Amino acid sequence: MSDLFEASGIHPPDAPLADRLRPASLDQVVGQDHLLGEGGPIRRMIEAGRLGSMILWGPPGTGKTTIARLLAKAAGYQYQQISAVFSGVADLKKAFEQARVRRAAGQSTLLFVDEIHRFNRAQQDGFLPFVEEGVVTLVGATTENPSFELNGALLSRSQVFVLKRLDDAALNQLLIRAEAEEGLPLPLTLEARQALLALADGDGRYLLTMAETLFALPPEPLDVQALAATLQRRAPAYDKSREEHYNLISALHKSVRGSDPDAALYWLARMLNGGEDPLYLARRIVRMAVEDIGEADPLSLLVANAAKDTYDFLGSPEGELALAQAVVHLATAPKSVGVYEAFKAAKRAAAETGSLxxxxxxxxxxxxxxxxxxxxxxxxxxxxxxxxxxxxxxxxxxxxxxxxxxxxxxxxxxxxxxxxxxxxxxxxxxxxxx
Incomplete structure (x- = not known):
């Protein structure tokens, strides 16, 4: 029965709020106007009446699945969905065979592959002939950087579209729709409503899940403290082994290099809140001292090593303050790459001159x-x-x-x-x- 509701775009009354509020058209998708708005690349595909294979890359809860479903609807394609988490080779073969049968009958297929980066390289290669022959139009969804996780051959046959995390304006639109759906306002003060948007961290689905919990409460408005006691703050989106790790450590290093202690402290806190190993951060701080400051402030290297030793001695959370102190010292220190450049030049000369x-x-x-x-x-x-x-x-x-x-x-x-x-x-x- 649920499949019939999904196919018709109608959701049963007991469906979760996030499902009941799924957009019925691309115009109702929030926060992705750069792709779906006037002149956006996906909008142009729809207007041209022909879809190309694509990879939708973005954080959770930004509308990847919804966009794929609505694309198929707008273009008149048959929508078929599989998940790389739950599907194997047999499921892929079945999906391709069904698409081939439809094609013979004149019906195009949009194959949506959720978490496409979960397929291994060989499985990804299996898509290539079916994409090249036009048996399916592939729409893959991923939260991971496609450059790292997807085959170059598959990427060369697809356009990569980056979905943005939902900003406060987009999230607030979802809350307004939720209130209209439920027929009552959220029981929150203005400050608590803003805090709820911050808790969502750009994830529309998570926001609506939290809102559904709040709608079930008595109508007395909650303040920020009461909201925090009612809802569990989730861990920030941060994967220590993937792109977010490299983006944030790059931001920390460049903030120190750019002599901005406030930004540097912010990125340090973001990484620590995300569960980063403080000793990894300590090693990077030592690297900053020798690479970007050097002889302009020789004390920086001593401070950086002392921060590492202090963290070793105290542990978290007290030892993290030593890392913060080192970051501030390095960010406010004069900068010089004189030793860094000199050593690189000396190594080149040593390689050139051999065994003199x-x-x-x-x-x-x-x-x-x-x-x-x-x-x-x-x-x-x-x-x-x-x-x-x-x-x-x-x-x-x-x-x-x-x-x-x-x-x-x-x-x-x-x-x-x-x-x-x-x-x-x-x-x-x-x-x-x-």
Whole structure:
């Protein structure tokens, strides 16, 4: 019976609120105007009367399944749905055979594959001949980055459309429809209603599930505290092994590099709230200290390592404050990639020059034979020189002197830069090249 209701677009009265409020047309879909609105790419497909295979990529509760169903309806295609979680090879073969029979009868099939990234590479390859022959128009839905999770061959035969998480305006539209469906307002104060939108975190289906719980309560409005006691806050959408992890750590690192302590603290909190391993964050903070700050503020490396040690000692949640302190220190420190760039250049030079020996005067001379060969001859101990600087050559004799480290002049490096410039002038004077 439920299949008959679904096919007709009518839902039984005891269906969940989210099902009863499923849009009946693409115009009723909220929050995806960039795809479905005037001039949007999916809208243009409908107007042209021909659908192409596509991948709908977006967070949960943004309308992927609904859009696929309504696309089939608008284009006059037969809608067929399978889930990669529950379907195997036999289910795929059956779906393709049914689509082939329909095609022979002049009926096109839109095959919607939910969680398409769950199919392995071989199973994904199995779609290719049926998509190429036009047996099915494939619409795949995924919450994961298609670039990482889907075969290149399948992606090349599909357009990828990115669905946005629902903003507060779109979520509020859903609440207004829910209130009209139920015939009564949500029992919430204005502040609690805003808090409910925040709890939904861009997921329309989750919002309507929470609203359904609230409609069953007495009509007295709940404030924010009462709402929090009534509804369980869910964990934020965050997968430590997938794209969201890399997006957020990139945001944290670039906020520190961009000297924005407030944004850096926000992304640090987002990752910790999502369950990220604090020691992973500590390692990344140490990397920031050596990669983006370096000699502009040598103390940053000590602070970063101390934060790691502090977290090791205290654990969560107290130790997380040390990470926050390190992030603020690094974000507010002067920045320099002088050492980072110098080491990369030195490594390239080392690879180019191979096995050149050090000049004889700085070679180790533990034996008489080595001394007789000139090892260590003429070496000057710099601290004993009048100026504390000998100006000697420390590069291989066969290699011209190169400058790898070029201080940027920020923070501590301002003094380092002046010192190196003075030594360069002294070196040139001693060698007679000034």
């Amino acid at each position: 020996m050090p000049p004889a005067h700085i070679r180790n001379a533990p034996t008489k034979l080595m001394k007789s060969l000139g090892y260590g001859k003429g070496y000057q101990y710099d601290p004993d020189t009048e100026e504390g600087f000998s100006g000697a050559n420390f590069f291989p004799d066969e290699m011209d002197r190169r400058v790898f480290y070029k201080p940027k002049g920020e923070g501590h490096e301002e003094k380092v830069k002046a010192r190196l410039e003075r030594w360069a002038a002294m070196r040139a004077a001693k060698s007679g090249t000034s």
